[in-house]
Amino acid sequence: MTDLTLLARGREALSGVFNLDALLTPDEREWQQRARSIAEERIAPVIEEDFENRHFREELVPVIAAEGLLGMHISGYGCAGASATAYGAVCLELEAADSGWRTFVSVQGSLAMSAIAKWGSEEQKNEWLPRMAAGEVIGCFALTEPDGGSDPAAMRTVAVRDGDDWVITGSKRWIGLASVAGVAVVWAQTEDGVRGFIVPTDSHGFTATPITGKLAMRASIQCDIALDGVRVPDANRLPEAKGLRAPFSCLNEARYGIVWGAMGAARNSLEVALGRAVSREVFGSPIGGFQTTQNKLAEMLLEYEKGVLLALHLGRKKDAHELDPTQISVGKLNNVREAIKIAGMARSILGGDGVTDEFPVMRHMANLEAVRTYEGTDEIHSLVLGRALTGIAAFK
Numbered sequence: 001m002t003d004l005t006l007l008a009r010g011r012e013a014l015s016g017v018f019n020l021d022a023l024l025t026p027d028e029r030e031w032q033q034r035a036r037s038i039a040e041e042r043i044a045p046v047i048e049e050d051f052e053n054r055h056f057r058e059e060l061v062p063v064i065a066a067e068g069l070l071g072m073h074i075s076g077y078g079c080a081g082a083s084a085t086a087y088g089a090v091c092l093e094l095e096a097a098d099s100g101w102r103t104f105v106s107v108q109g110s111l112a113m114s115a116i117a118k119w120g121s122e123e124q125k126n127e128w129l130p131r132m133a134a135g136e137v138i139g140c141f142a143l144t145e146p147d148g149g150s151d152p153a154a155m156r157t158v159a160v161r162d163g164d165d166w167v168i169t170g171s172k173r174w175i176g177l178a179s180v181a182g183v184a185v186v187w188a189q190t191e192d193g194v195r196g197f198i199v200p201t202d203s204h205g206f207t208a209t210p211i212t213g214k215l216a217m218r219a220s221i222q223c224d225i226a227l228d229g230v231r232v233p234d235a236n237r238l239p240e241a242k243g244l245r246a247p248f249s250c251l252n253e254a255r256y257g258i259v260w261g262a263m264g265a266a267r268n269s270l271e272v273a274l275g276r277a278v279s280r281e282v283f284g285s286p287i288g289g290f291q292t293t294q295n296k297l298a299e300m301l302l303e304y305e306k307g308v309l310l311a312l313h314l315g316r317k318k319d320a321h322e323l324d325p326t327q328i329s330v331g332k333l334n335n336v337r338e339a340i341k342i343a344g345m346a347r348s349i350l351g352g353d354g355v356t357d358e359f360p361v362m363r364h365m366a367n368l369e370a371v372r373t374y375e376g377t378d379e380i381h382s383l384v385l386g387r388a389l390t391g392i393a394a395f396k
Contacts, residue, residue: 014270014271014274014301018301023312024089027083031086031089032090032092034067034069034090035069035089035093035094038067038069038094039093039097043057043094043097043101047097047098047219047360048360052218052357054219055219056219058180061138062135064105064135065134068080068082069090069105070108070133070134071108071109071114071132072109073086073087073109073110074114074117076125076129077129077130078130078133079133083315083319084315084319084323085315085316087257088259091257092267092311093264094264095261095262096264097264098219098360098363098367099220099261099265099367099371100218100220101219102258103176104177106257106258107139107140107176108138108177111139111141111253112139112140112183113129113132115141115238115241115246116185116238117129118249118250119240119246120198120238120239120240121239121240128183128198137181138177138183139182139185140176140177140181140185140201141176141250142178142184142186142199142225143172145170146171150380152247155189156170156171156189157170157171157172157189157227159197160190161190164234165234166190166197166231166232166233167229167230168186168188168231168232169230170227172186172227173225174222174223176222178221178223179208179209179210179221179223180221182202183198183199183200183201184200184206184208186230187247193243194247195242197232197238198236198237199230199232199236203232204229205226205227205228205229205230206227207225207226208224208225209223210222210223211224216367216370248325255329255376256331258331258332258336259328259331259335260315260335262307262335262368263304263307263308263311265339266300266303266307266343266364268364269300269339269360269361270342273345273346273350274288276350277293293349296349300345300346304338307335307338310334311331314331326384326385326388329385333378333381333382333385336371336372336378337372339364340369346361380395
């Protein structure tokens, strides 16, 4: 586990140059501090052990729920109705501990709960959202398929109408939380295009199998899902969800959280590298006194500060209902890519010790490679920006 004195020393030095807290409103800071307390007091002390043991610490779910963090950006139905900026600050603090816990809040709130809140009926919202906000029910979002990835339009999972029911058959892959979820939002092709369905995970024919052998996101759960003739009533169909616009709207909520979250992993990497730079002595003086080390720290700070300011700018635009999905692509592409670079430079400052679990940096680097892939790869977000610039779509 990281030396807390080292981390505190780095944080103090970093805040003297750039202090995000000062740019937040009192309400946003209150939400931020709730998440920071959970991250530092409940997640950080056990995360290296959990990462090593591939363990998702499910007992932390009610702790996070008790602070109102699940679906916090949704209004009503037991949800807090907090600002987008406040939610972003929460994502940053959680990912400073580990990407897996920001992912949990994202899958639960930005994906599963948002799908029901945006596209569900009043009956569905009242049935599921309060229990999910309270952490009584974990949700998952079953969109990605083994052969789909960046091409959800090629979806092979189908839902066929049978009287008053729907019968769903197909497979999904890389579905977060599926093996511990009580409910899944499943997307399937129908005669009328892609539709969404609320599927209790104890339904006959629904099987979720955790993916093994992961070298990233090891303190989190991602699964393969098999849907073998799963039958649900028409009342479980999301009535307002028609076409890919519906799941994409939820993906944009999750991508927005990543813009902030990646900077949490970057900050934590920078803090420990900075603390180490002023405490470790080589050739009779702290390594932070050498020009090459100071140059690395300066580069890390620049990209961290720019990334946080970009996240804050997008948060303010989202709160003003002015945020465009293309701008989210800018944030996701830039901030994850730069967070990986920051973690890499931090590792070099830590020297050989940087590859051990004494420091969180290699864990952040591995996790961020997974974050780089999900919710749109670098390549897809680059093509989104290319389409916006030229007016020509390079992909379907």
